[in-house]
Amino acid sequence: MKNPIDFSHLSSSDISFIDSLYEDYKRDKDSVDLSWKKFFEGFEFASGSGATGGGGDFDESRLRKEFNVFRLIQSYRARGHLISDTNPIRPRRDRHARISLADYGLEESDLDSTFICGEFVNLGPCKLRDIISRMEKLYCGKIGIEYMHSNDTDIRRWVREKFEVGADHIDMPLDKKKRILSKLNEASVFENFLQTKYTGQKRFSLEGGDTTIPALDAIINKGSELGAEEFVIGMAHRGRLNVLANIIGKTYEYIFSEFEGSSLEQQQGQGDGDVKYHMGFTSVREATTGKDVTLKILPNPSHLEAVAPVVNGYCRAQIDIAYNDESKIVPIIIHGDAAVAGQGIVYETLQMSELPAYRSGGSIHFVINNQIGFTTDFSDARSSNYSTSVAKTLNIPIIHVNGDYPEHVVYACELAMEFRQKFKKDIFIDMVCYRKHGHNEGDEPKYTQPHLYGLISKVKNPRELYLDRLITSGSINKDLAKEMQDEFKALLSDRFNNVKQNVIPKKSSGPHKEWKNLRWSKPEDFETSPSTKVSKKELEKVVKAISSTPKGFKTLRKAQKLLDLRKKMFADDTVDWALAELMAYGTLLTEDANIRFTGQDVIRGTFSHRHAKVFDENTNNAYCGLSEIEKGQGDIYIYNSLLSEYAVLGFEYGYSQATPRALNIWEAQFGDFSNGAQIMIDQFISAGESKWQRMSNIVMLLPHGYEGAGPEHSSCRPERYLQMCAEENMVVCNFTTPANMFHALRRQLKWEFRKPLVVFTPKSLLRHPLCTSKLEDFTKGGMQELIDDSWVKAKDVKRVLFCSGKVYYDLLAKQQEENRKDIAIVRLEQLYPLPANQIKEVFKKYGKAEHYWVQEEPMNMGAWTYLLRWRDLVGDFTCISRKSSASPASGYAAVHLREQQEILDKAFAK
Numbered sequence: 001m002k003n004p005i006d007f008s009h010l011s012s013s014d015i016s017f018i019d020s021l022y023e024d025y026k027r028d029k030d031s032v033d034l035s036w037k038k039f040f041e042g043f044e045f046a047s048g049s050g051a052t053g054g055g056g057d058f059d060e061s062r063l064r065k066e067f068n069v070f071r072l073i074q075s076y077r078a079r080g081h082l083i084s085d086t087n088p089i090r091p092r093r094d095r096h097a098r099i100s101l102a103d104y105g106l107e108e109s110d111l112d113s114t115f116i117c118g119e120f121v122n123l124g125p126c127k128l129r130d131i132i133s134r135m136e137k138l139y140c141g142k143i144g145i146e147y148m149h150s151n152d153t154d155i156r157r158w159v160r161e162k163f164e165v166g167a168d169h170i171d172m173p174l175d176k177k178k179r180i181l182s183k184l185n186e187a188s189v190f191e192n193f194l195q196t197k198y199t200g201q202k203r204f205s206l207e208g209g210d211t212t213i214p215a216l217d218a219i220i221n222k223g224s225e226l227g228a229e230e231f232v233i234g235m236a237h238r239g240r241l242n243v244l245a246n247i248i249g250k251t252y253e254y255i256f257s258e259f260e261g262s263s264l265e266q267q268q269g270q271g272d273g274d275v276k277y278h279m280g281f282t283s284v285r286e287a288t289t290g291k292d293v294t295l296k297i298l299p300n301p302s303h304l305e306a307v308a309p310v311v312n313g314y315c316r317a318q319i320d321i322a323y324n325d326e327s328k329i330v331p332i333i334i335h336g337d338a339a340v341a342g343q344g345i346v347y348e349t350l351q352m353s354e355l356p357a358y359r360s361g362g363s364i365h366f367v368i369n370n371q372i373g374f375t376t377d378f379s380d381a382r383s384s385n386y387s388t389s390v391a392k393t394l395n396i397p398i399i400h401v402n403g404d405y406p407e408h409v410v411y412a413c414e415l416a417m418e419f420r421q422k423f424k425k426d427i428f429i430d431m432v433c434y435r436k437h438g439h440n441e442g443d444e445p446k447y448t449q450p451h452l453y454g455l456i457s458k459v460k461n462p463r464e465l466y467l468d469r470l471i472t473s474g475s476i477n478k479d480l481a482k483e484m485q486d487e488f489k490a491l492l493s494d495r496f497n498n499v500k501q502n503v504i505p506k507k508s509s510g511p512h513k514e515w516k517n518l519r520w521s522k523p524e525d526f527e528t529s530p531s532t533k534v535s536k537k538e539l540e541k542v543v544k545a546i547s548s549t550p551k552g553f554k555t556l557r558k559a560q561k562l563l564d565l566r567k568k569m570f571a572d573d574t575v576d577w578a579l580a581e582l583m584a585y586g587t588l589l590t591e592d593a594n595i596r597f598t599g600q601d602v603i604r605g606t607f608s609h610r611h612a613k614v615f616d617e618n619t620n621n622a623y624c625g626l627s628e629i630e631k632g633q634g635d636i637y638i639y640n641s642l643l644s645e646y647a648v649l650g651f652e653y654g655y656s657q658a659t660p661r662a663l664n665i666w667e668a669q670f671g672d673f674s675n676g677a678q679i680m681i682d683q684f685i686s687a688g689e690s691k692w693q694r695m696s697n698i699v700m701l702l703p704h705g706y707e708g709a710g711p712e713h714s715s716c717r718p719e720r721y722l723q724m725c726a727e728e729n730m731v732v733c734n735f736t737t738p739a740n741m742f743h744a745l746r747r748q749l750k751w752e753f754r755k756p757l758v759v760f761t762p763k764s765l766l767r768h769p770l771c772t773s774k775l776e777d778f779t780k781g782g783m784q785e786l787i788d789d790s791w792v793k794a795k796d797v798k799r800v801l802f803c804s805g806k807v808y809y810d811l812l813a814k815q816q817e818e819n820r821k822d823i824a825i826v827r828l829e830q831l832y833p834l835p836a837n838q839i840k841e842v843f844k845k846y847g848k849a850e851h852y853w854v855q856e857e858p859m860n861m862g863a864w865t866y867l868l869r870w871r872d873l874v875g876d877f878t879c880i881s882r883k884s885s886a887s888p889a890s891g892y893a894a895v896h897l898r899e900q901q902e903i904l905d906k907a908f909a910k
Helices: 010-029 035-047 060-083 109-113 114-119 128-139 153-166 176-199 210-225 238-248 252-259 262-267 305-323 339-343 344-352 390-394 408-425 449-457 462-473 478-500 536-546 557-571 577-590 646-658 672-685 690-694 718-723 738-750 807-817 837-847 864-874 891-908
Strands: 145-146 231-233 280-285 290-296 330-335 364-369 398-402 427-430 594-599 635-640 662-667 699-703 729-733 757-761 799-803 825-830 829-832 851-857 880-884
Touching: 010 035, 035 114, 035 880, 060 114, 060 128, 060 145, 060 891, 109 635, 114 128, 114 339, 114 864, 128 478, 145 408, 153 408, 176 408, 176 478, 210 231, 210 290, 210 364, 210 408, 231 238, 231 305, 231 390, 231 449, 238 252, 238 280, 238 290, 238 807, 252 478, 290 390, 305 330, 305 344, 330 339, 330 557, 330 662, 339 364, 339 390, 339 646, 344 390, 344 646, 364 408, 364 662, 398 408, 398 699, 408 427, 536 577, 557 577, 577 594, 577 738, 646 662, 646 672, 646 825, 646 891, 672 718, 699 825, 718 729, 718 829, 718 864, 729 738, 738 757, 738 825, 799 807, 807 825, 807 851, 807 891, 851 864, 851 891
Parallel strands: 231 290, 231 330, 330 364, 364 427, 398 427, 594 635, 594 662, 662 699, 699 757, 729 757, 799 825, 799 851, 851 880
Antiparallel strands: 145 398, 280 290, 729 829
16 A cells, blocks of 8 residues: 555545555554544455455455445445435435445446455455445435534444444334334324314324324433433424323323313413413423433424524523533424524524533434425425534434334434433434424415325325334234224323313422422512612622632733722722622622523623623633632623524523523623524513413613614614513613612512513713712612602702613713703613602602603604503603614714704703
8 A cells, every 4th residue: 555556436635545544554553533444454454365365465456446345335324314215205306325336436246246345334254235235224224324424533433333233123122112102102193183173273283293202202211211310392383282292291181171272371360371382391200211200391482493592591500500410401302394494593502502601411303304394395495405404513413214114213312312411412313204284284285285295195104104014023913002092092082071071180390499489470569679788798798709819810911900990999989880780790699699691702791891700811711700709609600602692592591491599691792682682582581471471580681872883783672672561571671870780680589589681781881980889879778760860959840851771971961061950860770660650759749840751762762652651651741862763873973973962952952
């Protein structure tokens, strides 16, 4: 091999590559991939012993053939999935796999020649036809697997060794066959029963993808065997009811009652509820190992794939607070093929999966591949070969499997579970199946897919096919199969009759009891805030920690000035926004609460105000003073996020679902960045309590304020959040004092319930000389929903200017400059729930004064249109604002300044 051989079918780069690998092999046999190691060992053996029948010399022709057989083997491993028999309905498209004798310089006459490359596939030296037969059986049967794209040698080796042994002969023991059939019976009979009893009602049937049920059952049981104790499932509506019933254990009575138009939540009068195929559930069931496992399916709206980061966030929280071990809890994400290919949130979630801030030990992704999305054929739904091709962004395997072969599906699922537990990485299972009915049970699929649905109408379902195979093989007799099915039908009928008699069991709960001591909020809870004061001694302890670094730590000079400034501000009784915020976190940590805080650049802060961590100038090691306040304190997890809003906010919402004892914060780099996460805000954060009876204390910090930054970064679109406010679903604030920020953050964990908090945070006010608070503002009382004007006398006031946020300081400057004691400026710090009684007290105080609402935003934005919902309260208000506009703000600095001045002039016009 020292002198390259001129192979006509190889390029010079191929030859050079082989020569280079061989030189590496001779220096260190373990330095090359196992396949190449075996190849070179075989080559040396053959050239020395004549094992291939060529005498003592291994001639160039034989070497060329041997190498080509090796390349053919590798092509099966790399591209065999492209010709695997994974489609149960129609022939596979030609994906140009280029796996043939001719593609590798081989001929029919070579089929009966013996090649040492048989060593690579556990056959020893053998005929080429035997090698090909084995590779086709492994890689081109009912399972197609992609793993050769991985740059992780350990992963490639592990998958190859596992798969080339396990997939060689998939034959389950009898007890496992019976369990698979039992789960298929449950899946099939459940759907048939619903179709009979509730004809025409939407249920988004699993029919055609029935093997999903034994697949999930296998993941859970294998996971339990490998140490997992909890499984958290996220999925959209297709097959959800079947999974709820036959995997999670939601009682049939419960599900049937929802078909009857009732539910336990409705009977209890809690919230507005949601359709039955969006609801979540939790149960504790016994796995085949004999161990109890907690099973949870999270509620999910019709926004497909949105629940994936939520599931991962929930799992990460349980890892942090309960398990401290990624192997104990397993996220399972169930996708539709059209959604996994089409929704960008899938890519965002995958990119998060191995980052320190977002690791949850790897998700098992199970794709119910119906080959259609609503009415769109897969050929119009993606450009990639597979719906799962996005998974190739990571070094993880993708398993494609024929959904009509349950044992192969179960094998794939168990392999996936083993992989997850060993490598703590994501893995995909793409189960190719079909959708028996249309998008829902009232839809006619033949309008757009007449040929496909003509084929579907003629096939047996997976249960029938599997039963036929079991009977034919003698594994089970027909009488036993019929008995199993009849028993299940009788059980369903019995449960259905219970519903008719209104006998509905109570919902079961899982092992996590963190929410048990909380209650639902009441309107009166928001009339005044609870006390959230902290002693000066406690504040001193926090300030000392966040203004110090360990001995020998080389702090950047500019950063050290900030630390010194914290001590000085505290000593001078002048606390700015950043210090107030850090004191809120520190005091909560000393009260045994945890804090999780993520977002783009949150460690330093977009506006360089926070510096929750400082970095050693020489080593770049980080130091977080908030973690070093005292022994036994709570944990703070603060991370700069990837450049994502949608998935990151979903992850944080999921995290908040797992623990009411953590302050869970997401900060947008600029307030308008939340636009990219609007689905999470609309569907989960604002409506989750009403729809699904799930509380959350997620905090969203959205920088907002008109400072000439143009249309993008001036407004966080406050009108959107205020429009979503109703039924005390969340709290929305726009503060003017650091102390109010301090108390609001602490209030999140002092309430006896939990609510999302949206804060329109400042930019320029972070360093405004007047935007400070005194220490006594922190050591007494709590958050002020409304702040009255203390500078004027009520009897002199002829006009009251109500406002919120940064515009207050512009109004204040004008008031002081003109010495206008006839104008009072009242700050509405909490916009929702609106402090109506406090507003009425202001009206009383100022008698017959005229009232104005002043805002920086255009009239069709900001809080004005929201306030008009309280016409009986603000009916005589006049709004002073920018004109109604399509864009939130002008892009020209001169126009911005003119508009801002016009607002002030109108507010103080005589």
